[in-house]
Amino acid sequence: xxxxxxxxxxxxxLVLATFLRDDEVFIVGGASAxxxxxxxxxxxxxxxxxxxxxxxxxxxxxxxxxxxxxGSGELVNTAEALIDIDDIFDFTEVGKIDTICLGGIxxxxxxxxxxxxxxxxxxxxxxxxxxxxxxxxxTASRLCLxxxxxxxxxxxxxxxxxxxxxxxxxDGESVDQRSGxxxxxxxxPDALFEFTGPNGEAVLVATSEQxxxxxxxxxxxxxxxxESVDTFPAIxxxxxxxxxxxxxxGLLA
Amino acid sequence: MRAGRRxxxxxxxxAVSVVESGMHLAVGGIWNENTPSALVRALARRGxxxxxxxxxPASAYPVDLLIGLGLVDTVLxxxxxxxxxxxxxxxxxxxxxxxxxxxxxxxxxLIGGYRAAAAGLPGSIVKSLQGTSLxxxxxxxxxxxxxxxxEVLIVPALRPDVTFLHVQQCDExxxxxxxxxxxxxRLLAKCAGTVVISADEIISNEEVxxxxxxxxxPGFLVDVVVEAPLxxxxxxxxxxxxxxxxxxxxxxxxxxxxxxxxxxxxxxxxVSHDEYLQMxxxxxxxx
Numbered sequence: 125x126x127x128x129x130x131x132x133x134x135x136x137x138l139v140l141a142t143f144l145r146d147d148e149v150f151i152v153g154g155a156s157a158x159x160x161x162x163x164x165x166x167x168x169x170x171x172x173x174x175x176x177x178x179x180x181x182x183x184x185x186x187x188x189x190x191x192x193x194x195g196s197g198e199l200v201n202t203a204e205a206l207i208d209i210d211d212i213f214d215f216t217e218v219g220k221i222d223t224i225c226l227g228g229i230x231x232x233x234x235x236x237x238x239x240x241x242x243x244x245x246x247x248x249x250x251x252x253x254x255x256x257x258x259x260x261x262x263t264a265s266r267l268c269l270x271x272x273x274x275x276x277x278x279x280x281x282x283x284x285x286x287x288x289x290x291x292x293x294x295d296g297e298s299v300d301q302r303s304g305x306x307x308x309x310x311x312x313p314d315a316l317f318e319f320t321g322p323n324g325e326a327v328l329v330a331t332s333e334q335x336x337x338x339x340x341x342x343x344x345x346x347x348x349x350x351e352s353v354d355t356f357p358a359i360x361x362x363x364x365x366x367x368x369x370x371x372x373x374g375l376l377a
Numbered sequence: 378m379r380a381g382r383r384x385x386x387x388x389x390x391x392a393v394s395v396v397e398s399g400m401h402l403a404v405g406g407i408w409n410e411n412t413p414s415a416l417v418r419a420l421a422r423r424g425x426x427x428x429x430x431x432x433x434p435a436s437a438y439p440v441d442l443l444i445g446l447g448l449v450d451t452v453l454x455x456x457x458x459x460x461x462x463x464x465x466x467x468x469x470x471x472x473x474x475x476x477x478x479x480x481x482x483x484x485x486x487l488i489g490g491y492r493a494a495a496a497g498l499p500g501s502i503v504k505s506l507q508g509t510s511l512x513x514x515x516x517x518x519x520x521x522x523x524x525x526x527x528e529v530l531i532v533p534a535l536r537p538d539v540t541f542l543h544v545q546q547c548d549e550x551x552x553x554x555x556x557x558x559x560x561x562x563r564l565l566a567k568c569a570g571t572v573v574i575s576a577d578e579i580i581s582n583e584e585v586x587x588x589x590x591x592x593x594x595p596g597f598l599v600d601v602v603v604e605a606p607l608x609x610x611x612x613x614x615x616x617x618x619x620x621x622x623x624x625x626x627x628x629x630x631x632x633x634x635x636x637x638x639x640x641x642x643x644x645x646x647x648v649s650h651d652e653y654l655q656m657x658x659x660x661x662x663x664x
Contacts (some may be wrong), residue, residue: 154408154435155460179435180407181558192461192622195408195435197615200557209434209561213488217505245514251472253458253465257434259485259505286510293510301508375461 130359132313133158133272133376135332138363139356140225140270140311141165146173148222148266149215153179153256154194157375158270159225161190164370165363177221181207190375216259219303223266226256230283231271233325233346235290235307238283245285252287261288267307274312276345291324315340316356330354384549385602386579389650392603393420395571396539399450401429403491403537403569404439405562408460409612409620411555412439413541415605416575418646418653420541421446430454431537433561434484438612438628439541441465444477445632446642451478453535455487462625466632481514488561490535494568500531540569543609544594545617547576551599552585552592557615559593566598575605577617605650610657618661 140162144150152159156179163176164187176184180195182203191198200206215221228237229252239256243249261267267288271278282294289299290307299306310317310326314335317326328350331340341348371377393416396402402420406412417439431453432440440457443449445467452472457465471477482490489501503518507530512518519531542562546554553574555562566572574594579602585592608614611624631641645653654662 154456154458157461180410181560193408193410193620194460195410195558195613197410197557197613197619200615206558208559209488209564210492212434213485213492216485217503247475248473250464251469254455255481255483255511256456257484258509258511259483259503262507262509263505289508289510299508303505 130364131377134364134367135356135359136270136272136311136313137161137165137367137376138359139316140268141169141363142357143268143309144171144174144223146171147175149175149177149220150223151177151179151221151260152194152225156194156225157190158272161367161370161376165367168366169363177207181209181212183207187370189373190371192375216257216263219263219265221260221264223268224260224264225268225270226261226288227270227272228283228287230278230280231269231310232280232283232290232294234292234294235269235310235319235326236283236286236294237269237288237290238285239287241285243284255287258288262302262304264304266305269307269310271310271312274314274343276343279344279346281345291319296323314343328353330356332356382550385551385599386549387601387603389415389419389575389603389605390422392416392573392601393423395573395601396420396425396428398425399427400425400538401431401536403431403540403565404436405433405540405542405565406436406439406609406612407433407558407560408435408458409437409625410609411543411557411562411615412609412612413543413575414438414610414612415608415650415653416541416543416573416603417442419650421448421646424448431487431535433565434487437465438625441467441632442646444468444471445638446646449477451480453480453482453487455483459625459629462622462629466629466634480517481511483511486511486515486518486532487535488564489532491561491564491568493532493534494536495564498534500533503530503532506530535568537565537569539571539573540565542566542572542574542594543576543605543614544574545577545614546580547574547602548580548582548585548596549602550582551596551602552582553594553599554591555593555615556617563594566594571601572599573601573603574599575603575608577606577608577614579604607654607657607661610661621658621661624657
């Protein structure tokens with residue numbers, strides 16, 4: 125039975141959790157409350173052997189409350205091990221980090237994402253955080269894209285700058301020299317896209333029960349006209365209660 | 378006559394004199410945790426400029442502050458963000474206006490550069506970045522073919538002249554204990570010419586020896602030790618104090634367009650660390 129009061133970010137966390145599996149190494153970065161929450165739900169319910177790694181080097185943290193920052197002491201103090209930057213370097217190169225969840229100021233229909241510059245690269249209207257860990261987008265088996273606030277400005281036809289490449293580059297060319305799997309899906313609180321179009325474009329495969337395909341289309345700048353579309357997996361009340369027990373301050377509310 | 382060891386303890390305003398204009402300075406910590414904030418403010422009071430500034434792979438307050446004060450010529454920092462609190466305003470504005478140069482890098486390229494310097498090698502081999510857009514903007518990273526025939530990238534060594542770090546505990550000889558995640562800080566100590574470390578608390582060498590497994594950076598890598606209680610503030614210090622979210626929001630309000638930047642500089646940067654401490658939330662001083 126669905127809880128009508130579930131928030132958009134809570135909904136997204138529960139859907140993202142369903143994609144996380146036992147024995148994969150999943151890394152979450154900064155400002156990543158939703159991916160972190162998804163991992164904790166997955167570990168509690170269906171993937172107890174999922175390995176959660178934070179961008180600060182905490183392995184399998186068990187925070188009592190979702191922290192505001194990816195560097196928070198709450199993640200460090202509750203971890204079972206701490207790894208360092210040399211480990212992250214090695215794991216990036218060798219491909220030992222299986223799964224990464226990234227967002228972007230812009231994401232396009234191929235799953236190219238932009239954390240670097242809006243407008244021209246040389247004289248940007250907005251400079252973003254930078255290049256993050258581009259190497260990881262090439263070596264991770266699974267690249268998950270998450271956009272918390274979908275709109276025609278964030279889900280764009282073509283990113284202004286491709287910090288990381290999607291299924292194809294913005295110009296439609298193939299992405300060479302990638303040892304990992306590339307983008308597997310793009311999730312928003314409303315919609316799930318997979319990159320299964322004829323040229324690797326995003327195809328809408330599922331929506332939240334709270335929205336219509338037309339709603340999703342109105343917040344997406346590329347053509348959204350699926351042949352068929354599923355509904356998100358039903359909300360599990362026990363999982364939602366657990367998620368909320370981690371979120372007393374309402375980061376996801 | 379027997380000899381005694383040399384104490385590296387130095388007053389904060391003297392410690393930062395190792396940084397001269399035009400040098401490459403690296404700052405440790407991760408996002409807004411374990412940051413050498415007090416050292417950076419002391420450096421700003423001294424005012425060397427045209428710095429080449431780099432950081433760990435994720436950074437925020439120290440990088441944004443030094444850029445905002447106009448002391449930075451070139452920046453290498455692949456992920457500058459206040460995360461849930463927003464983008465880094467000075468960093469963002471300076472790049473948009475073309476006031477600082479960027480050496481574009483990501484995590485493997487930055488770390489590869491530091492690793493090479495730590496080992497005294499001219500560069501590191503990196504492969505993960507092959508075929509990425511980063512290479513279009515990073516002429517400093519060079520493709521090459523090894524004698525084996527392998528096609529690789531070479532990231533040249535990045536050797537900071539000076540690294541600033543903050544830890545929770547340290548003895549007077551520089552044996553440092555990070556009580557949280559060391560992350561890039563030991564590497565930043567190994568790769569730099571001179572290492573200045575601030576500590577929330579100075580502990581005795583006997584206390585260090587009682588549990589050497591807790592020493593995360595050995596003293597022989599450290600040149601200068603500074604006692605700086607709350608030295609990471611407004612950022613957090615793992616195991617000691619959480620970030621001061623209100624303090625960071627005050628900083629961001631001042632740094633954002635239309636904010637009272639000069640007011641922040643006058644009240645928080647131009648004052649001594651002791652005066653700064655008197656303005657912080659007394660709750661933070663509680664052990």
